[in-house]
Amino acid sequence: MLLFKNDEQIKVIPLGGMNEIGKNMTVIEYRDEIIIIDAGLSFPEDEMLGIDIVIPDITYLVKNRDKIKGIFITHGHEDHIGALPYLLKKINIPVYGSRLSMGLLEVKLKEHKLENVELHIIKPREVIKLRNMEVEFVKTTHSIPDSYSIAIHTDQGVIFHTGDFKVDLTPIDGDVMDFRRICELSEEGVILMLSDSTNAERPGYTKSEKKVGVGLDDLFTKAGDSRIIVATFASNIHRLQQVVDAAKKHGRKVTVSGRSMLNVVNVAKELGYLEIEDDMIIDLNDVGNYEDKELVIITTGSQGEPMSALARMANSEHKKIEIKEGDLVIISAHPIPGNEKLISKVINFLLEKGAEVVSSEIADIHVSGHACQQELKLMLRLVKPKFFLPAHGEYRMLKKHAELARSLGMNKEDIFVINNGDILEVGKDEASIKGKVATGNILVDGLGVGDVGNIVLRDRKHLSEDGLMTIVVTISKEEGRVLAGPDIISRGFVYVRESEDLMDGAKQIVRDVLSECEEHNIKEWAYLKNNIKEQLKEYLYQKTKRNPMILPIIMEV
Amino acid sequence: MLLFKNDEQIKVIPLGGMNEIGKNMTVIEYRDEIIIIDAGLSFPEDEMLGIDIVIPDITYLVKNRDKIKGIFITHGHEDHIGALPYLLKKINIPVYGSRLSMGLLEVKLKEHKLENVELHIIKPREVIKLRNMEVEFVKTTHSIPDSYSIAIHTDQGVIFHTGDFKVDLTPIDGDVMDFRRICELSEEGVILMLSDSTNAERPGYTKSEKKVGVGLDDLFTKAGDSRIIVATFASNIHRLQQVVDAAKKHGRKVTVSGRSMLNVVNVAKELGYLEIEDDMIIDLNDVGNYEDKELVIITTGSQGEPMSALARMANSEHKKIEIKEGDLVIISAHPIPGNEKLISKVINFLLEKGAEVVSSEIADIHVSGHACQQELKLMLRLVKPKFFLPAHGEYRMLKKHAELARSLGMNKEDIFVINNGDILEVGKDEASIKGKVATGNILVDGLGVGDVGNIVLRDRKHLSEDGLMTIVVTISKEEGRVLAGPDIISRGFVYVRESEDLMDGAKQIVRDVLSECEEHNIKEWAYLKNNIKEQLKEYLYQKTKRNPMILPIIMEV
Known part of the structure; x- marks a missing residue:
């Protein structure tokens, strides 16, 4: 320890997630050690023609690979783990996260034929000790089970990263946010908090996932003898659980369509996150053996994705399921901005085939996974950070989140709205932006990672127009x-x-x-x-x- | 008249506007006469790469050109008049409509260098007499002044086309819908009503345009010494009037940016639809002579269109206006589905430059121009049609509108949810779908009308991806x-x-x-x-x- 001055500062560097939705990734560097929190992907903007996914530029990490001690995962969503295979191909480092996160990651690594990756399953409150940092996982609540906030203990104080969260007081698995531990950390002294800004523009509270169960139960009751098809996000296992529960209550069997949905259901069932008896779940090939009133089909496609199972059903291109008069289709999701027209198209086709379609606009069948203003303020009050870094969101959301913190009495100088790549140096008494590292969008197109740049995109645009x-x-x-x-x-x-x-x-x-x-x-x-x-x-x-x-x-x- | 049997039926053929938003166009054919109601454009779907606009296929009209007596315009929006230049290039027929509609059309015809078009300005309740039909214009209310419904009197009874409408009881120009005439028509006997379905999925009433004035006044009061920039739809002249009124009240001058906005302001001012004193309006080149607190800049770009004036301001590409700390930008519009991301991008850029941005989500600064469910039901009750044809909307909207009619006691068999090209034959006692005419999307790309088809689009898509x-x-x-x-x-x-x-x-x-x-x-x-x-x-x-x-x-x- 003699090598380092005690007053050295901690560097916090977002490599993604600032001024954008997705691609979440944060680097924490203290003395000769680096840890990474999450490595997410984002989906291509409209102008990124032909691009499959977008991942963060990790030049800085490749340069400093010797310092990196590990990557710590808050939860198993694509915008937090989707870039991991690409990162691990370049830097093979240990990965730490919850049982479900690691389970979902394993599937992903298999698809990428990545072996020899060190995966560590970490329990809540468990601590990974490095020389200068101790990394602790703290239970939180979000739209996927087994979600964590991450606390990094240093001799300067604690850095607290909320991860994606909502304050769900009645989560489906009964496993509420670890308020007590958060308060203890606050007592210990949080010098910096990074907090999820996704819903910072929305007033009030996000409703509990449990609300959706009531909405589903209502619809199942009204469905009568109709076949029920439920489209939702594959990763929302609590949602799937509620569909399964409603099916059970109403004497229906469950079947699953869509590759990602099958993947998640298998992992979640195997790891015990989805409780479903073996005789409740049937193969898609066997739906013909059941009456409509005995069936619930869970499917992908809640965002209208043209190749998804639901879109294929709507277009009569699904091999197993044909939409017919009287089917009840429940779209248990909100449109992600940009997908409105795709979803509307699918709904029109479903209606034309005689199905009834219920979307979240007309029934309580979806809630957000992110904290609204009241919850964000609660988190700020619980954690009481000295410095604050709104994270995960477009500029408008980060700015709003900063305003919320100010409305609670925080000083303007203690709140940082920064860009990807900005280096926030923080110590127990001060924090400031000092310099910048390389960042950007690395475009993945087929097997090519980063070989499509501005010239290629400009040509594609030109070709696409005329x-x-x-x-x-x-x-x-x-x-x-x-x-x-x-x-x-x-x-x-x-x-x-x-x-x-x-x-x-x-x-x-x-x-x-x-x-x-x-x-x-x-x-x-x-x-x-x-x-x-x-x-x-x-x-x-x-x-x-x-x-x-x-x-x-x-x-x- | 001996040539025709008295019991012959009237053909109603939508050439656009069914199962889609935009491209509104309806053909009414009775004996040897054809009239056309509106000729609108629609904007290209995402997959129509490089396409500028989409217009209806008018093969049927070209074939039957000798029968056509004229085209009757309900109002001056692009989705009702945008295809007219293309139609008139093929078939030069007289055009009838309100003073404002004709004024806006004139600008359009000039741009297309179309001369010798016969434009007739028609007053409310005025009737154009053909041999078998009498076409009457009936005052309605919508988000553009001088909007009409159209009643076609025949010996079989009346066909009533609402056009786009809302039931605004306090319109800005004081000119309410002609309830009395509608009731008289109802007494005379309406055999078929075509009605605007755009908002059929929305419960309740659409708020009056007047509401927006209150919202604007509030914001202008709060603006203090800031410069104010208001983005809205160019064609919403009532909205422009309210911005002008608020400017006047708060001692500010008005200037205009964006070509379409300038066009509309000029026409509307000249024809007396926009009341603004000459010394209230200043040239964009002269803004430098005024203090921020003396200025309101009215601009295009409320949908985030990348080439619009507001987007150029946000991107520092506008030649005259530079966004600066403290500017108040009011986006007086709702995002049209598909434009959410574009708008969000513009908002982020504006905020980053230090402007405050107020959108319709957080203030009462926009109302729809289309009737919601209560108004649609009111219209059905007022008109009491024998047969009903929900028009103007995607399938989900047409279907909902049909359900609304059923909820008022109409028989299922008397309501027709049809496709573009379907021939609805209607007489005083019966109505049914009999056959189909050619329809479709004609794609306009540069000077080419219809020369881009599936093969070219498929190639563009292929080229755009890889x-x-x-x-x-x-x-x-x-x-x-x-x-x-x-x-x-x-x-x-x-x-x-x-x-x-x-x-x-x-x-x-x-x-x-x-x-x-x-x-x-x-x-x-x-x-x-x-x-x-x-x-x-x-x-x-x-x-x-x-x-x-x-x-x-x-x-x-």
């Missing part, structure tokens, strides 16, 4: 004479069969450029290509008001 | 020998500089295919191209899990 036109011409090296072509091939631009005049005109323009070059004996192909491009561009825009990508190719023989 | 790879090779016709190439050019696929191995591998595959063909003296280029395509596809997918479009081109010399 297509392309390729012009090929073969020219003799010696004489500069055109030997073949120009040939024109276009895709995504116009319907070629009905645009012969346009294509003929385009060819003529290329021929004119070529003749001129032949005449003047110009053999600079770059010049020639540029000329073709410019003149075609003008011609096509004038004729069509479109700007296809123009690709002139010259073959020298 | 880009393309072009392979060019020059081969001698005689010997089948490769003279130049293969050259490979890719765009939107991978970052080429970092993918040399991949490109080399791809080239090698093409070379192998070429050698094999040379060896076996194969000169069928289609076969060769297909072979290149197949083998490259497999190679690239295996290496990258991506499927770029592959374009092999063979030049024969």
Whole structure:
């Protein structure tokens, strides 16, 4: 310990989750040790054409790999564990988290064929001791069981990261937030709290998950002899439990459709998070053996995802389930911003097939997993941090969360609304932003991680809007004479069969450029290509008001 | 009249607006006469890449052009007049509508350089007499002034089309819906009503536009010395009037940013729909001459449209207005489904620049222009139609509207939930669906109307997701020998500089295919191209899990 001054500060560096939804990841660095809290993915923005998922830039971690002691997982949602396989491929470090988080992660690692990852299942209040930090897991409540807040004890004081949470006083598993431990930590002295800002703009309290059970029970009662189909988030195991409970009460069997739903149900059942008797659950292939009134089908697709099981049912593309007159479809979820139209499309198709559709707008069948303003204020009062870092949210949410803290009397200077990559240095008496590390969006497209950047995206956008036109011409090296072509091939631009005049005109323009070059004996192909491009561009825009990508190719023989 | 049997039925054919939002257009055909109600556009769905707007297929009208007597406009919104220029280019027929509708249409026709269109300004209760139909305009209330319902008198009875409406009992211009005339029509006998279904899923009443004035006044009072920026729909002239009134009351001048907003303000001011003294309105170039507390900037961009004035302000790309600490931005609109993320992005940027942003979620600064359930029921009670056709809305809305009618005691058989193109034949005693005419989405892309179809869109989608790879090779016709190439050019696929191995591998595959063909003296280029395509596809997918479009081109010399 002599190597370090006692007044050294702790660095807190968000690598994702600030000014965005998703991609949650925070680095805590103290002296020669680094720990990581979560490694989540986010879903591509509309302009990220062709991209599958987005993960945080971990350059900083790769550079400092020797310091890293482990990654600590708050809970098993994709926006907290989805980037882990990519991280672990680069840096193999131990992972710590709850039994369910580790169970879900295992499935993920198998899919990525990742072996030899050290997974540690940690119980609430259990502490992992490092040299300069002690990392403690504290039970919290969220829309997935086995969720933790994380407390990092240091000689400067405690850093408390809420993780995603809501204050659910009647959680389905009866396992409430560890208020007592939070209060003890507060007594010990929390120098910095990072807290979930997702719902910071919403006043009041988030309703308990238990509310949903009542709503479901009502609907099951009204369903009568109809078949019931429930779409919800795969990871919301408490929700699944309530569907199962309602099914049991109303004498129905449960079957599951959708790969991610099957994965979660299997893991949750195996680990004891989902209580369901073996004879209650039936194979999707066997639904034909049951009457409609004996069935509940649990499915993915609550966000209208085009390839999901529910969307396939709605489009008559599902191999096992055909929607029919009288089916009751319960969509137990809120639309995530951006998905409204997809969901509406699915609902329209379901209704056209004669199903009744109940969404969360008209019945109590969904509650959020995130704390609203009253709960956020409660958390601030319980933890009483010296410094405060609103986390997990768009700027508008972080800012609102900061305002909530101010409304409780915190000083403006003690609240930090920061960007990904900003280094917040914090000690027992002071905190400030000191510098920045590299951050950003790493785009995953197929097997490629980070090989799609701005140039590729710009080209995809260009191609998506007006297509392309390729012009090929073969020219003799010696004489500069055109030997073949120009040939024109276009895709995504116009319907070629009905645009012969346009294509003929385009060819003529290329021929004119070529003749001129032949005449003047110009053999600079770059010049020639540029000329073709410019003149075609003008011609096509004038004729069509479109700007296809123009690709002139010259073959020298 | 001897030519026709008296019991002939009237054909009602929606060419747009059924099972969709927008593109509203209805054909009414009786004996040898056709009239058209509205000709609207809709905005492209996400999968319609590169498309500017969507208009209805008017094949049926082109075929029956000799019968068409005119087009009757309910109001001046884009989803009711936006397709008119395209229609009028194909069929030049007289257009009838209110003064404001015609004023807005004139601007549009000028932009399209359309001359010699016969525009008729029609007053409320005015009647256009045809041989078999008399078309009457009836004052209604909506989010644009001078909105009409349309009643078509025939010897079979009246057909009543509500147009878009809400029952606003305190409209800004004091000009309430013509209840009396509606009741008279009801007495005369309405055989069919078509009614706006947009808000059929919403219970209760839509609030009066006047409510917004109170909300605005509150915010203007609180604004103090801040500059105020108000974003709203250009066409909502009552809203603009209320902003102007609030500005006047609080001693502020008004300036306008955004082309469509300027167009509307000019037309509305000229025609007397917007009351604003000349010294109240200032040029955007002169804002520098005024203090912040003297200014209200009215702008487009309430939907977060990336090229709108507000988005440009948020991104520091606006030439005249720079957002600064303390600005108050009022977004006086609800997000149209699908625009939530765009708006949120703009709000985040505005907040980051230090502006305060007030949206309709947190203040009474927007009301809908469409009737909710109570109003829809009132309309059904007032009109008392024999048959009912819910119009303007997605299937879920049409269906709900039908249910509302049933809840008032209408028979199921008298209510028709139909598709675009369905022919509803209606007479004084009966109504039924008889056949179908051609309908669909005509995509407008630049100057092209309908030249982008499924093949082009499919290619754009393909290109947008994984880009393309072009392979060019020059081969001698005689010997089948490769003279130049293969050259490979890719765009939107991978970052080429970092993918040399991949490109080399791809080239090698093409070379192998070429050698094999040379060896076996194969000169069928289609076969060769297909072979290149197949083998490259497999190679690239295996290496990258991506499927770029592959374009092999063979030049024969």
